[in-house]
Amino acid sequence: MIEHLPILQVIVPLLGAPFCLLVRVPRLVSRFALLVSTLTLLISCSLLQQVLKHQVIIYELGGWAAPWGIEYRIDYLNGYLLLLVSAMGAIVLVAAQSSIRRELPHNRHMVFYTSYLLCLTGLLGILATGDAFNVFVFLEISSLSSYTLIALGNDRRALTASYQYLIMGTIGATFIIIGVGLMYMMTGTLNMYDLAERLPQVHHSKTVLSAIGFFIVGVCLKLALFPLHLWLPNAYAFAPSVATAFLAATSTKVAVYVLIRFIFSVVGAEFVATVLPLQDIFVVLGISGIFAASVAAIYQLNIKRLFAYSSVAQIGYMILGLAIGTPLGLTATLLHLFNHALMKAALFLAIGGVFYRVGSAQLSHFAGLGKQMPWTMAAIVAGGLSLIGVPLTVGFVSKWYLILALLDKGWWPVTVLVLISSLLAVIYVWRIVEWVYFAPPRIILDEIKDPPLGQLVPIWLLVFANFYFGIDTSLTVGISELAAQTLFVISGVSP
Amino acid sequence: MNILGLYNYWIVVVLMMIGFYIVIAHENLIKKLVGLSIFQTSVFFFYISMGKITGATAPILDEKWQLYSNPLPHVLILTAIVVGIATTALGLALVVRIQEAYGSIEEYEIQAQDTQDQMESHLEAYGFRKKHALSPSNIDQ
Numbered sequence: 001m002i003e004h005l006p007i008l009q010v011i012v013p014l015l016g017a018p019f020c021l022l023v024r025v026p027r028l029v030s031r032f033a034l035l036v037s038t039l040t041l042l043i044s045c046s047l048l049q050q051v052l053k054h055q056v057i058i059y060e061l062g063g064w065a066a067p068w069g070i071e072y073r074i075d076y077l078n079g080y081l082l083l084l085v086s087a088m089g090a091i092v093l094v095a096a097q098s099s100i101r102r103e104l105p106h107n108r109h110m111v112f113y114t115s116y117l118l119c120l121t122g123l124l125g126i127l128a129t130g131d132a133f134n135v136f137v138f139l140e141i142s143s144l145s146s147y148t149l150i151a152l153g154n155d156r157r158a159l160t161a162s163y164q165y166l167i168m169g170t171i172g173a174t175f176i177i178i179g180v181g182l183m184y185m186m187t188g189t190l191n192m193y194d195l196a197e198r199l200p201q202v203h204h205s206k207t208v209l210s211a212i213g214f215f216i217v218g219v220c221l222k223l224a225l226f227p228l229h230l231w232l233p234n235a236y237a238f239a240p241s242v243a244t245a246f247l248a249a250t251s252t253k254v255a256v257y258v259l260i261r262f263i264f265s266v267v268g269a270e271f272v273a274t275v276l277p278l279q280d281i282f283v284v285l286g287i288s289g290i291f292a293a294s295v296a297a298i299y300q301l302n303i304k305r306l307f308a309y310s311s312v313a314q315i316g317y318m319i320l321g322l323a324i325g326t327p328l329g330l331t332a333t334l335l336h337l338f339n340h341a342l343m344k345a346a347l348f349l350a351i352g353g354v355f356y357r358v359g360s361a362q363l364s365h366f367a368g369l370g371k372q373m374p375w376t377m378a379a380i381v382a383g384g385l386s387l388i389g390v391p392l393t394v395g396f397v398s399k400w401y402l403i404l405a406l407l408d409k410g411w412w413p414v415t416v417l418v419l420i421s422s423l424l425a426v427i428y429v430w431r432i433v434e435w436v437y438f439a440p441p442r443i444i445l446d447e448i449k450d451p452p453l454g455q456l457v458p459i460w461l462l463v464f465a466n467f468y469f470g471i472d473t474s475l476t477v478g479i480s481e482l483a484a485q486t487l488f489v490i491s492g493v494s495p
Numbered sequence: 496m497n498i499l500g501l502y503n504y505w506i507v508v509v510l511m512m513i514g515f516y517i518v519i520a521h522e523n524l525i526k527k528l529v530g531l532s533i534f535q536t537s538v539f540f541f542y543i544s545m546g547k548i549t550g551a552t553a554p555i556l557d558e559k560w561q562l563y564s565n566p567l568p569h570v571l572i573l574t575a576i577v578v579g580i581a582t583t584a585l586g587l588a589l590v591v592r593i594q595e596a597y598g599s600i601e602e603y604e605i606q607a608q609d610t611q612d613q614m615e616s617h618l619e620a621y622g623f624r625k626k627h628a629l630s631p632s633n634i635d636q
Contacts, residue, residue, distance in 0.1 A: 137574055157612070166589065170582050185545055
């Protein structure tokens with residue numbers, strides 16, 4: 001049993017999904033989905049435990065040895081992210097129980113839970129697999145199901161948002177298979193670790209260069225790197241609240257993982273740093289993404305859109321950490337991956353709580369809610385503080401490491417820009433605080449109060465995690481550092 | 496090796512660019528999906544022609560043959576075709592629902608309606624009631 005955990009991690013939600021369609025009772029479906037996601041969380045916990053003991057777990061699918069068969073390889077990096085994704089999947093589903101009942105008609109419940117579990121399967125599969133083509137297949141599983149999740153939103157703009165995401169997402173995925181195909185042409189293998197051995201022999205051919213180009217552009221579309229982020233704000237704004245919370249916490253993070261895995265484990269960081277001008281491109285796009293998206297966030301009137309733009313900005317920080325090209329920079333990126341997932345899940349779930357009572361995510365509808373929904377609003381403020389990077393929150397920890405890495409590299413101007421950009425976050429968080437606490441309430445109704453405990457508990461669990469991992473950083477920093485160092489060793493660069 | 500010797504790549508590149516151009520340039524949502532399909536199909540061609548070796552046969556062991564083509568890219572593309580069908584089906588389903596919700600599948604008409612929705616919600620945000628919003632029916636009155 002124990003040795004089959006890597007595949008069970010993916011198979012359990014995959015098998016759970018069709019069962020959701022068979023069980024036609026909405027109440028049962030939601031409980032069942034929660035059970036499945038809790039199981040995946042337990043599996044990922046024990047996987048991470050094993051990884052910490054043995055460093056790497058290799059699982060051969062069907063007993064076929066690596067270059068021929070598909071191999072799942074769990075190391076520090078994906079063990080850590082598997083835990084993150086499955087934990088978010090389970091916590092968000094707790095809140096979904098009541099939230100979905102309010103937001104979706106009865107007959108759509110099972111569709112929601114089915115696509116939710118499929119999306120979870122796809123994301124976990126991308127993380128677990130060691131095969132380049134398998135990454136594409138799981139990427140499409142997660143993307144197709146997230147298009148469905150987004151289209152389930154009540155507003156008709158959810159449909160156009162989903163359509164737009166479908167077009168851009170498919171172009172991204174197709175670019176990824178072009179890249180994989182070109183690499184296969186040159187090396188005759190699809191296994192990532194086999195590719196890493198064979199690619200250096202053909203490194204300087206134009207085919208490999210264009211393969212890398214296609215692959216990276218494709219992944220950057222998926223992870224919504226500025227200026228390829230156009231699909232993201234509307235998709236997050238009009239999806240059902242819990243779907244937004246789940247996607248914001250996981251899907252772009254997993255795409256960042258694919259980029260990291262590809263650069264470090266497949267192509268090799270040194271090659272990317274010396275032959276391609278990737279470092280410069282990432283620094284410029286990262287910084288301009290942070291500023292453009294933060295400024296756009298300030299002008300939003302819909303809170304979900306506001307935080308969606310802020311997500312684009314946060315991805316800028318992750319890419320910036322990656323661009324630094326030192327283990328410390330990579331540690332900052334991995335920390336921010338984890339921490340940003342905690343913040344955004346808490347924030348979007350809290351907004352879901354407001355949607356549950358008020359039925360809107362417009363900023364003006366938040367007027368005076370500070371008195372009517374004290375716990376939910378406190379959670380939004382706490383999440384906002386974390387987003388700004390106030391000490392004692394997780395946001396501070398990852399920004400601290402990013403700034404350390406930038407200073408270590410001697411990039412003074414970039415450090416200053418990162419600090420200035422935090423002030424932009426202060427502005428957009430303050431706008432919410434102003435409406436919530438200093439504006440008179442729009443309507444006074446007894447019904448407008450904190451959402452039921454089923455939503456408050458996961459929200460506050462995440463807020464608590466925001467502070468806990470901001471104070472006790474041994475787990476997150478420890479694993480991020482280990483993962484970053486192993487990646488640098490794999491790619492043959494002395495740190 | 497002359498420039499037409501690798502004609503399969505020429506076909507792939509031309510198809511790919513045609514598909515990509517349609518996706519970017521066309522306003523009609525269904526035409527965009529057609530473009531997307533052409534774009535994806537070009538990649539299928541690319542994979543399938545990649546496995547072909549001149550003078551080789553299918554990989555079934557036989558004494559008469561020495562040279563075999565690589566079947567793996569073909570198998571991969573079977574998966575990719577399934578993914579492509581799923582994408583097109585989902586895209587078309589979305590277009591049906593967009594037509595129901597907006598009464599149009601032309602991008603500029605949909606955008607115009609969205610802009611108006613947004614304007615109404617902006618006005619509402621600043622204290623106007625919905626009936627004051629600039630909608631064509633109100634202007635007529």
